[in-house]
Amino acid sequence: MSIRVDGVSKSFGAFKALDNVSLDVPQGTLLALLGPSGSGKTTLLRIIAGLEWPDSGRIEEDGTDITDRHARQRDVGFVFQHYALFRHMSVFENIAFGMRVRKAPQAEVKARVDELLHLVRLDNLGSRKPAQLSGGQRQRVALARALAIRPRILLLDEPFGALDAKVRVELRQWLRRLHDEIGMTTVFVTHDQEEAFELADDVVVMNEGHVEQRGKPDEVFDKPASPFVMDFLGNVNVYHGRVENGLAFWHGVPIHYPDYPHAQAREARVYLRPHELDIARAPSGSASEAHAGTSLAATVLRQTRTGPITRITCQPRQGGSDLHVDLPSAAARELGLQPGESVSITPRHVRVFLPDPEYVI
Amino acid sequence: MTSKPRDAATATSPLGLLLIAGAVATVGLLIVAPLTSVFVDAFSNGPRAWWEALAHDPDTRHAIWLSLTVAPLAVLINTVFGVAAAWLVARFRFPGRSLLVSLFDVPFSVSPVVAGLALVLIFGRQGLLGPTLTALAVKVIFAWPGLVLATTFVTLPLVVRELIPVMEAIGPEEEMAAVSLGANGWQVFWRVTLPNIRWALLHGVVLANARAMGEFGAVYVVSGHIAGTTDTMPLRVEKLFQEYRTPASMAVASVLAALALLTLVAKVFIERQLETESKELEAARAPGADTDPTTGGLGS
Ligand SMILES: Nc1ncnc2c1ncn2[C@@H]1O[C@H](COP(=O)(O)OP(=O)(O)OP(=O)(O)O)[C@@H](O)[C@H]1O
Ligand SMILES: [Mg+2]
Numbered sequence: 001m002s003i004r005v006d007g008v009s010k011s012f013g014a015f016k017a018l019d020n021v022s023l024d025v026p027q028g029t030l031l032a033l034l035g036p037s038g039s040g041k042t043t044l045l046r047i048i049a050g051l052e053w054p055d056s057g058r059i060e061e062d063g064t065d066i067t068d069r070h071a072r073q074r075d076v077g078f079v080f081q082h083y084a085l086f087r088h089m090s091v092f093e094n095i096a097f098g099m100r101v102r103k104a105p106q107a108e109v110k111a112r113v114d115e116l117l118h119l120v121r122l123d124n125l126g127s128r129k130p131a132q133l134s135g136g137q138r139q140r141v142a143l144a145r146a147l148a149i150r151p152r153i154l155l156l157d158e159p160f161g162a163l164d165a166k167v168r169v170e171l172r173q174w175l176r177r178l179h180d181e182i183g184m185t186t187v188f189v190t191h192d193q194e195e196a197f198e199l200a201d202d203v204v205v206m207n208e209g210h211v212e213q214r215g216k217p218d219e220v221f222d223k224p225a226s227p228f229v230m231d232f233l234g235n236v237n238v239y240h241g242r243v244e245n246g247l248a249f250w251h252g253v254p255i256h257y258p259d260y261p262h263a264q265a266r267e268a269r270v271y272l273r274p275h276e277l278d279i280a281r282a283p284s285g286s287a288s289e290a291h292a293g294t295s296l297a298a299t300v301l302r303q304t305r306t307g308p309i310t311r312i313t314c315q316p317r318q319g320g321s322d323l324h325v326d327l328p329s330a331a332a333r334e335l336g337l338q339p340g341e342s343v344s345i346t347p348r349h350v351r352v353f354l355p356d357p358e359y360v361i
Numbered sequence: 362m363t364s365k366p367r368d369a370a371t372a373t374s375p376l377g378l379l380l381i382a383g384a385v386a387t388v389g390l391l392i393v394a395p396l397t398s399v400f401v402d403a404f405s406n407g408p409r410a411w412w413e414a415l416a417h418d419p420d421t422r423h424a425i426w427l428s429l430t431v432a433p434l435a436v437l438i439n440t441v442f443g444v445a446a447a448w449l450v451a452r453f454r455f456p457g458r459s460l461l462v463s464l465f466d467v468p469f470s471v472s473p474v475v476a477g478l479a480l481v482l483i484f485g486r487q488g489l490l491g492p493t494l495t496a497l498a499v500k501v502i503f504a505w506p507g508l509v510l511a512t513t514f515v516t517l518p519l520v521v522r523e524l525i526p527v528m529e530a531i532g533p534e535e536e537m538a539a540v541s542l543g544a545n546g547w548q549v550f551w552r553v554t555l556p557n558i559r560w561a562l563l564h565g566v567v568l569a570n571a572r573a574m575g576e577f578g579a580v581y582v583v584s585g586h587i588a589g590t591t592d593t594m595p596l597r598v599e600k601l602f603q604e605y606r607t608p609a610s611m612a613v614a615s616v617l618a619a620l621a622l623l624t625l626v627a628k629v630f631i632e633r634q635l636e637t638e639s640k641e642l643e644a645a646r647a648p649g650a651d652t653d654p655t656t657g658g659l660g661s
Contacts, residue, residue, distance in 0.1 A: 013454075051537050071540050078541040084534035087641060088556045098542035101552070131641045149542060 001062050001075065001152040001185055002027045003048060008057030010043055017043045019209040020057070025187060025202075027062075030179050032196035033189045035206030036232065041189040042081060044206070045155050048187070049076045061153070077151030081158045081189075083142040085130040091117070091141050092126035098149035116144040119178075136167040143175075147182075154179075156188035160195065172199050193233055197221060205229050227353045230271050237277075237323050241270040241352070248352045251318050253296050255350050271351040274326035279312060281335070282342040295346040298323060300337050305329055314343060396618055403615035406608055414612035420589045421613060424597035431505060431593060432573035435512035439569050443520025444562065448554070450521075451528035452536075462525070468517045476514050477582025480507065503585035508593065511579035516569040523565030524558055530642065531557050560634045567631065571624040575617060 005023040009016070018040045025031050033041045046052035048059060050071030058067045066074060086094050093100075095116055099109045117123050120140035130138055139159060146154060159175070160168040176199050179186050190196050196203050197217040205212040205220060205228075212232075213225040224230040231238070241250045244265040248257035250272070260266070282297060298314035301322065305311075310332035312325045325345060327335070337343065404411050415421060450462055468476065483489045484501040494501060501507045535557065539549045555562075577595040584591035592600065594613055601610035 046537075049541055051541060072543045072545070076541065078538065080534050080538055082534065084538040086535055086538070086553055086556075097539065097544070097552075101539075101542065101544040101548045131644050145538075145542065 003153060003185060003187070004058075004060040004063075005044070005048065006058040006060065008044070008047060008054045008059070010040075010047060010052065010054050016209050018047070018054070021206075021209070021211055022057075023204060023211065023214070025185055027185055028183050029201050030176070030186045030199065031188070031202045031204060032200035033187060033204050033206060034191065034193060034196045034232075035212075036191060038208075039206040040209040041191075041206055042157055045078075045157050045187065045189055048153075049078045049155055050074045051078070075152040077146030077149060077154045077184075079139075079142045079146050079154070079156040079159050081161065083130075083138045085138060085141055085145070087130050089129075090126065091122065091128050091130070091133070094130065094141055095144045095148050097145060102149075112148060116148055119147075120144045135163050136171060139163065139171060152184060154184045154186045156186070158189050158191070160192075161190070168195070175199065205232060207232070224351065227269060227271070230351060230353070237272040237274065237321075239270045239272070239320065241268050242266060243268045243352060243354065248350065250347070250350070251296050251316055251320065253294065253347075255347060255352075257350075257352050259352070260354070266354060269353045271353065272323070272347050273349070274311065274324040275309075276347060276349040277323075277325045278346045278348060279314075279325045279327065279335070279337075279343050280346075281337065282344045295344040296323075298343055298345055300339050300341045300343055302339055303332065303337065305332075312337060314345065317342075399611055399614050399618050402608065402611035405611075410608065411612045411615070414609040415616065418609065420592065421597055421601075421609070423589050424592045424594050424613070425616070427505065427508070427592065428574055428594040431508045431512055432570055434509045435516055435573045436566055436570050438509070438513050439516055439520045440562070440566055442517070443524055443565060444558075446521045447524035447528050450525055452533055465518050465521050468515050473511075473515050473576065473578030473580075474582055477511050477579035480510055480514070480579070480583050484510070502583050503587065503591060505591065507583035508580055508591060511583045512573045512576050515576050515579050516572045519569040519572060520562070520565035523561050523568070527558055527561040528554075530639070560631055560638055564628070564631045564635060567624055567627050571621060574620055 003023075003025040005021055008018055008021045010018040021040070021044060023044075033044065035041050043052060047054050050059075050066075050069060054067065058065055060066060061074065086097065089097070092113055095113045096109050099112060104112075113126070114123075117126055120143060122137060122140060122144070125133065125137065130141065133141065143156075143159070156175075160171055163171065172195055175188075188199070197220075200217060202214065203217050203220045204214045207228050213220055213229050215223075215225075220229065221233060224233060230236055239250055241248055242265050243249070243257055243260040245263055246256070246258050246261050247254045248260070248268060248270055249255070250270045255270075260268075278295075297317040299317065301313045301315055303310055303312050308329055309326050310329045312327065312332065314323045314325065316323055323345065415425070446461075446465070450458060471479075481488060481502050484494065484507065485491055486495065486502070488502075499506070501510065535553050536549050539553045544552065575595055576593075577599070580593055581596060584593070584596060586592065586596060586600070588597075588600065594617055598610050598613045598617070601607075601613065
């Protein structure tokens with residue numbers, strides 16, 4: 001079942017939680033809603049589910065306007081941010097709830113719950129209370145409970161947020177397989193970009209109640225549509241620079257930038273990702289000079305290794321904030337830089353954003 | 362000092378002993394002694410006389426029966442009102458909400474006698490609604506409906522006050538989950554909300570019942586003190602006492618005191634349950650950081 005969100009706004013008092021949000025989710029898509037805390041992800045999900053009402057705008061399922069339809073009639077399975085399991089009911093009764101309130105026959109309920117318990121690998125835990133389960137198990141009960149009513153849309157609000165890293169990775173791969181098997185339209189909220197990029201067909205980045213960017217994970221990562229997205233995706237070096245005549249200048253280093261062919265110079269922000277920078281030991285002798293115009297002279301401050309990646313922190317020779325360069329750890333070891341050494345840094349790729357009246361820092 | 366640090370808490374210093382003695386003396390003098398003397402006086406002529414004082418005096422019998430009707434009625438009204446009001450306050454934000462919450466406390470700060478008089482001013486024959494009630498031939502003041510009203514008024518905060526913090530702590534998520542699974546309003550209430558608040562509700566009900574049984578001031582004003590008609594147990598105790606029938610008075614008083622003790626036991630038991638539940642709630646909120654032995658199979 002496809003979902004269309006059309007110009008939805010929602011305020012809580014004077015606070016605009018959603019501002020004219022539109023979104024298309026084609027049948028069978030696994031879509032990730034990514035955004036910082038308070039950006040309106042939960043609110044949007046609840047409006048799609050019919051648990052919250054929009055002030056304006058429409059929600060459609062398969063082209064039918066369901067804005068006024070009650071949550072009960074929406075065919076939506078919802079997994080809540082903190083699971084919201086019924087804590088006085090057993091795991092079995094939690095999963096059975098949706099069928100019980102629909103007055104399904106006992107035999108059918110039993111069969112379906114057993115099937116779901118098996119699906120989420122909790123076969124022997126039906127009689128436990130939620131308080132007696134680990135986080136990952138609770139998560140799977142919440143999922144089974146939502147699936148029990150055979151929804152055609154599955155909405156998950158930070159499904160793996162409270163789990164430790166290992167369980168999280170396993171569960172999300174499992175969710176991806178489950179989604180592919182059942183073929184439901186699925187929207188899940190996360191503020192973990194890795195999760196969004198690994199799991200989703202499509203990524204939507206939200207900020208302050210509106211959609212910043214929508215696209216395939218690769219697109220969003222490689223071509224962030226706004227400074228916000230770039231910042232949010234994180235790990236980025238940001239500098240004030242200027243653009244003129246098809247060039248962007250970063251610490252005086254010219255970088256090809258055809259988007260701005262005008263002669264008049266403008267202030268701009270230059271974004272460099274740590275993994276898109278080349279670093280080399282500066283040729284001795286000319287160390288104090290900026291290297292042949294295309295790279296930046298800097299001094300190594302320290303190296304930090306996190307698993308396969310080593311981050312080298314450098315201080316640009318002309319001053320300004322520190323610059324991070326990420327290298328594969330093997331390459332970093334081979335290079336063997338020491339603190340205090342002079343290096344030259346060459347960007348392979350930069351992003352430049354001109355100040356935008358809408359984006360005021 | 363060679364003793365373990367926790368011995369400090371057993372207070373053997375002179376000041377500590379003095380404080381303990383003071384507390385024991387106060388509790389003994391103000392609580393244990395009067396309560397004991399009620400039972401001693403009630404049974405001073407033997408259990409038979411006690412029973413006859415309660416069962417063979419028609420006015421006393423009526424007073425007991427009236428109390429056992431009025432108090433549960435008031436508690437019932439309180440329960441329905443308390444649940445609805447707590448739900449409104451805990452689940453919705455609206456203008457005037459905090460004013461409403463402070464209004465719930467008015468019965469605690471107003472003297473019961475004043476409350477009774479206020480009811481007379483509204484429902485009495487000369488009162489605001491007097492003509493209407495007379496026309497409908499409904500008698501409120503000097504009749505049992507007035508007793509119910511007065512008792513409800515003085516016990517009003519007990520249930521709602523008990524429920525608001527509990528419902529706020531539980532949060533709306535489970536109710537939303539129930540709705541998203543297809544439950545209608547009643548199903549959400551009976552299957553999710555009520556089981557979650559049941560101990561807090563029971564706690565409020567027990568407290569309200571104890572207060573309702575013992576209420577004197579407000580009921581005194583609206584009852585008109587008519588023996589065999591509008592006298593409740595506390596009013597009967599007072600009347601018998603005024604008539605120098607102390608043993609009979611104490612017999613009725615002993616029933617009230619026994620009810621109070623029963624309430625105390627129930628209260629302790631319920632509070633234990635509440636504590637367990639709030640711990641469970643905390644555990645349910647805590648991230649399940651513990652290792653999860655069953656996820657292993659998912660990766661393959
Ligand atoms: N019922 C409510 N009453 C008042 N404000 C609310 C309500 N629900 C949400 N908000 C506000 O709306 C904004 C968006 O909330 P929402 O829960 O949708 O954010 P989110 O993106 O899900 O954040 P998080 O990642 O922290 O879960 C927040 O600033 C929040 O305080
Ligand atoms: Mg949220």
